[in-house]
Amino acid sequence: MxxxxxxxxxxxxxxxxxxxxxxxxxxxxxxxxxxxxxxxxxxxxxxxxxxxxxxxxxxxxxxxxxxxxxxxxxxxxxxxxxxxxxxxxxxxxxxxxxxxxxxxxxxxxxxxxxxxxxxxxxxxxxxxxxxxxxxxxxxxxxxxxxxxxxxxxxxxxxxxxxxxxxxxxxxxxxxxxxxxxxRTIDFGPTPEDRSWALKIHRSPKGKSANVHSAVGIVGIYNEWLARTNEKYENIKRDEVRFQSMFMEDAELAIVAYGSSGRAAKGACKLAREEGLKVGVLRPITLWPFPQPQIEELASRVKKILVVEDNLGQMVEDVRGAVEGRAEVHFMGVFSRHMPDCNGMIFPDTILEEVKKLL
Amino acid sequence: MAEEEKETMELVIAGYGGQGVLTMGDLMIKAGSNVYKHVSWLPSYDTYTRGGRVVCYVILSDENILSPLVARPRTLVIMDPVAMDLYRDCLMPGGTLIIDSCMVSPEMVGREDIEVIAVPASEMAQSILTIKITNLVLLGKYLKLSGALPLELVASAMTKSKEAVLKDGFLTINQEALSAGYNYAN
Known part of the structure; x- marks a missing residue:
């Protein structure tokens, strides 16, 4: 077990x-x-x-x-x-x-x-x-x-x-x-080709890998750019992860990650207990950002509340995905329960903001 | 047979570094994880080993714990006057405030809508051996009032901590402090 x-x-x-x-x-x-x-x-x-x-x-x-x-x-x-x-x-x-x-x-x-x-x-x-x-x-x-x-x-x-x-x-x-x-999680096999890795060669004839970061000096710059760009596009296509909670009939969506995501989920539960139609979308991968999911969200809800413990950073990516199709509101560091660095954003404070917006 | 879901217990403990605020919470979740499906322990403390502000949020629940933060606790333990100023207002109306009356005068509370349980915890701890076990006196009182966990379970959780390297004598004294708080009648 x-x-x-x-x-x-x-x-x-x-x-x-x-x-x-x-x-x-x-x-x-x-x-x-x-x-x-x-x-x-x-x-x-x-x-x-x-x-x-x-x-x-x-x-x-x-x-x-x-x-x-x-x-x-x-x-x-x-x-x-x-x-x-x-x-x-x-x-x-x-x-x-x-x-x-x-x-x-x-x-x-x-x-x-x-x-x-x-x-x-x-x-x-x-x-x-x-x-x-x-x-x-x-x-x-x-x-x-x-x-x-x-x-x-x-x-x-x-x-x-x-x-x-x-x-x-x-x-x-x-x-x-x-x-x-x-427990150890099995995600499946990783690529077999490991010829890129440096090894110790006992014989002088051994073929060496060449690890370097001078991609436009030692290497061919365009090849590197094209290859990494393709890799990044593949990651964006295949690796977006997010958690969605109570979104089916939500009129307002809270978007928050990490510890603020926890507070948002707590606020969402409190809101649902009061019959308010609130959902949470929690980005799990911040890059790749769940842009398609937030684009889709913008067509379903009128208002989005972004909660993050800062002056407003991820909210810019949310606004970029929403492109004006829903109202995007922000709640950040000034909503902490104490005005100093010991402050944290509590679920109850998020609920108050949600009530103002609904 | 379906087990009956237990009431969720939320506790906030506040004091200063060195009083054992975080240890109280830690004992709660160590014992609590045997009884409740989920537990959470969230510390917040200043960058001093002793003397900085410390607050600990503890949740014991059979439900999934969505947020480990507790904005409106039903029970609050206060261990010094600064913590009283900072945290007295967060206690839910009708809630229970447990104070070390050697550190904080009950007159300081200034709220009529809550129950104040004043325990001379520092004196009780000193009479056993040392004020270092004041936290356990208060924890004992909390356990009696809340019924959150059986006293024996918390007492035995002490033997499982890494501080279990404590000599037997100290363990006995710790458990004595816990029982003294539990049995203290106002």
Whole structure:
């Protein structure tokens, strides 16, 4: 029988990686994800793996680049300021088309910001914080179970498309504890061709792979652009994931992801108890964004309320998909229950806003 | 035979770092996961090991827990005056406020629409051994008032925590604090 245990979201992320067979982790402690680093530091040496605490996130991401180039499952994790430090490396990994998983537990920014929860890195994660034209596959769990599952899914998708995958959480779902069922998920086979990975050749005649990120200098730029563009289009076509709740007869839809998605679902339940026709669409993949689903939503509901713990980032993508066919309203950081960084957006506050709009 | 669905228990505990706010919640879900289908524990704390604001949201439920946030708890445990100022208004009208009356005077409450349970928890803890177990006195009182979980189950959950490396003597003292709160009559 599958094991059910109580874990924080952060520890579930580490367990998800271990269940996915990841034995290489490089990271640097930063609140609110330091327990991921701590957990790997204790576990990996016991399991014959490699744990390295780097001197900064700039190094973690380049260690990950090296491990990914060898074709092994490897991971790093960080929080907002650390994620900024990783941008150059991420751009190179995406250019070299290497599979790996990055765990990002968001805190408030900009700068050193706060150590409390926020969803302020949506644009940076989804639109690419590094230079050049690349995309990360971005998975946004809203529960401890999903964190555990999506780290495994992240490894699978990363290998399927040879592209870095990112699991985006925040201080709420990273630090909260819930029941988790621990099991390895079989997503199916990953591509057999692994000739791209670096190997040790005992004979000097061995054929070497060549991992590089100079796609327009060493390689043929147009070929790279065409190939990655096709890959991105395939991901957009095949990998959109979302959760829909009470949408059948909804007059108003709440669109929210991650911890705000949880609050939105709580608000939706409260609204339904009062007979209000409210539904929730929760994007699970932030890239690829569920644009077709939101386009379709705009033809069915009059009003959409986007809830995210920031000043308004995903709402721009929702407006882009809706193209004026429904009213798009926004609820963000100023709706927190406390006016400081300890504030959070509660289901009850969302319900009040819903009532004003209906 | 279908098991009867139990009432959902929502609890908010607020104090400062070092008082054991999060440990109280942690014991609740450790014991609670044996009884309820779902549990959630959400901590929020400042960046200090001791002295910063701490609040813990706990839900025990047979239903799916949609949001781990509790805006209007029916029971609130307050462990210091600052927490009183910050959280007293969130308690649902008709709800129960449990306070450590050595830290917070009942006169501070200023609400007529709630029931105030004043427990001299710090003094009781000190008389057992140390104020470090004040949280368990308050947890015991909460268990008695709410009926959320059997006392024995929470007491045995302490042996399962990583702090179970505690010497036997400490475990006994912890359990004594829990029972003292449970049996305290106002």
């Amino acid at each position: 599958d094991e059910k245990v109580l874990l924080t979201g952060n520890i579930a992320a580490a367990e998800g990686a271990l269940y996915a067979g990841c034995r290489h982790y490089f990271g640097y402690p930063i609140t609110p994800q330091s327990d991921v680093v701590e957990y790997f530091s204790a576990k990996l040496p016991q399991m014959g793996g490699e744990f390295v605490q780097s001197e900064s996130e700039c190094t973690s991401i380049n260690m990950l680049y090296g491990a990914a180039a060898c074709g092994i499952r490897a991971m790093t994790s960080t929080s907002s300021p650390g994620f900024s430090l990783m941008q150059e490396g991420i751009s190179h990994i995406a250019a070299a088309e290497l599979p790996c998983v990055i765990m990002h537990v968001q805190r408030g920014g900009p700068g050193s910001g706060s150590t409390q929860t926020a969803q302020m890195d949506y644009n940076q994660v989804v639109k690419g914080g590094g230079h050049g034209e690349y995309r990360l596959i971005v998975l946004a769990p809203d529960s401890v179970q999903e964190i555990f599952d999506f780290v495994q899914l992240g490894f699978y998708l990363a290998e399927k498309y040879r592209n870095p995958a990112l699991v985006l959480t925040d201080a709420i779902i990273g630090q909260m504890k819930e029941d988790v069922e621990l």
